[in-house]
Amino acid sequence: MIRRSLPAVNLGVVTAVRGSVVDSRFEDHLPAIYSVLRAGADRQIVIEVLAQQDEHHVRGISLTPTQGLARGMAVEDTGGPLKAPVGEAVLSRMFDVFGDPIDRGTPLSGVEWRSVHRAPPSLTRRSTKSEIFETGIKVIDVLVPLERGGKAGLFGGAGVGKTVLLTEMIHNMIGHHAGVSIFCGIGERCREGQELYEAMKDAGVLPNMVMVFGQMNEPPGARFRVGHAALTMAEYFRDDEQRDVLLLVDNIFRFIQAGMEVSGLMGQMPSRLGYQPTMGTELSGLEERIANTDSGAITSIQAVYVPADDFTDPAAVHTFSHLSGLASV
Numbered sequence: 001m002i003r004r005s006l007p008a009v010n011l012g013v014v015t016a017v018r019g020s021v022v023d024s025r026f027e028d029h030l031p032a033i034y035s036v037l038r039a040g041a042d043r044q045i046v047i048e049v050l051a052q053q054d055e056h057h058v059r060g061i062s063l064t065p066t067q068g069l070a071r072g073m074a075v076e077d078t079g080g081p082l083k084a085p086v087g088e089a090v091l092s093r094m095f096d097v098f099g100d101p102i103d104r105g106t107p108l109s110g111v112e113w114r115s116v117h118r119a120p121p122s123l124t125r126r127s128t129k130s131e132i133f134e135t136g137i138k139v140i141d142v143l144v145p146l147e148r149g150g151k152a153g154l155f156g157g158a159g160v161g162k163t164v165l166l167t168e169m170i171h172n173m174i175g176h177h178a179g180v181s182i183f184c185g186i187g188e189r190c191r192e193g194q195e196l197y198e199a200m201k202d203a204g205v206l207p208n209m210v211m212v213f214g215q216m217n218e219p220p221g222a223r224f225r226v227g228h229a230a231l232t233m234a235e236y237f238r239d240d241e242q243r244d245v246l247l248l249v250d251n252i253f254r255f256i257q258a259g260m261e262v263s264g265l266m267g268q269m270p271s272r273l274g275y276q277p278t279m280g281t282e283l284s285g286l287e288e289r290i291a292n293t294d295s296g297a298i299t300s301i302q303a304v305y306v307p308a309d310d311f312t313d314p315a316a317v318h319t320f321s322h323l324s325g326l327a328s329v
C-alpha cells in the first residue's frame with residue numbers, strides 16, 4: 001500500500017444504515033463519542049457518534065433523514081461535537097438543531113459556535129435566593145406563583161391547553177421581562193412554531209427572543225438534541241452577558257420520547273413501560289443545566305405532556321422531580 005501524505009480530514013466508510021442508525025468504519029482514527037460525522041453529496045447528512053463498537057467501527061444516530069445514504073459511501077469526521085451559535089446576533093432569529101437559521105433571514109454572522117454538550121454549573125456557583133417571578137396572569141401569581149430561576153411545569157394530556165397557556169404567558173411576560181427569552185420547540189406541531197414566530201413578530205418582542213425548533217417532522221436524533229442547543233444559547237446569555245433568561249419549552253415530554261427512540265434504535269434494553277433505561281440521566285443532564293448562578297438566572301416554563309393522563313407515568317414522575325412549581329392544565 002502506498003502511504004499518502006496525512007489527509008486533512010478523517011475519512012471513513014459507511015458500513016450499515018438501519019433507519020436513523022448509521023455504522024461507519026474508520027481505518028486510523030476512531031471518532032470520539034459525540035463527534036459529528038457528515039456524509040452525502042452536499043455533506044447534508046449529519047450523524048452523531050453514540051458508540052464505539054470496536055477498534056474500527058462507530059455507531060451513530062442521524063440528525064437528518066438518511067435517504068440516499070448507502071454502504072460504501074464516504075463519511076467525514078468533523079472532529080468536534082454538535083455546536084450551537086451564541087452571541088448577540090442570534091437574538092430575533094429562529095433556528096433548527098444545527099444552528100442554521102430557518103426564518104429565511106440573512107446568513108448568520110458574528111457568532112461564536114459552542115458545543116451543545118456542557119456540564120451543569122457546579123454547586124458552588126449556584127445561587128439560592130428565592131424571589132417571585134411575576135407572570136402577569138393573576139390566577140397563577142396568586143395561587144401557583146413561579147420562582148425566579150425556578151422551573152415550572154404546565155402538565156396535562158393532549159389538547160387540554162398547555163400550548164395556549166404557555167403562549168399566553170409569553171404574551172404577558174415578555175413585554176416587561178428585561179432579559180432574553182428563548183423558546184424551544186421539541187417534537188410538537190410544526191405549524192405551532194410558525195404561528196408563534198408570526199405572533200412574536202407582530203407583538204414586536206422578537207428583538208429579545210430566540211427560537212429553536214426540532215418539531216415532530218424531524219428525526220429522533222434532532223428532537224433529542226434541540227433542547228441542548230437551546231440551553232447552550234441560554235447559558236451564553238446567563239454566563240457571558242450576565243442577563244436573566246426565560247426559557248420556554250414545549251414539550252419536555254417529547255425530549256424524553258426522542259431519547260426513548262434513540263435508545264431503542266441503538267438496541268438498548270427497554271426499561272419500565274418501554275422507556276429507556278437512561279431516562280433519569282438524560283433528563284437530569286438537561287434539567288440541571290437550567291440553573292441560577294451569581295451571574296444570572298434561567299427561569300424556565302415547560303409544558304409536560306402526560307401520556308394517557310396517567311400521572312404515575314415514569315416520564316411524568318421523572319419530570320416532576322425536577323420542577324419547583326407545577327400547574328395542572
Ligand SMILES: Nc1ncnc2c1ncn2[C@@H]1O[C@H](COP(=O)(O)OP(=O)(O)O)[C@@H](O)[C@H]1O
Nearest residue numbers: 156157158159160161162163164165166303329
Ligand atoms: N383557555 C382556553 N379557552 C378556550 N379554548 C382553549 C383554551 N385553551 C386551549 N383551548 C383550545 O384547545 C386547543 C388545544 O390546546 P393546546 O394548547 O394546543 O393543547 P396542548 O398543547 O395541551 O396539546 C386549542 O387549539 C384551543 O382551541
Ligand SMILES: [Mg+2]
Nearest residue numbers: 162163188250
Ligand atoms: Mg401543545
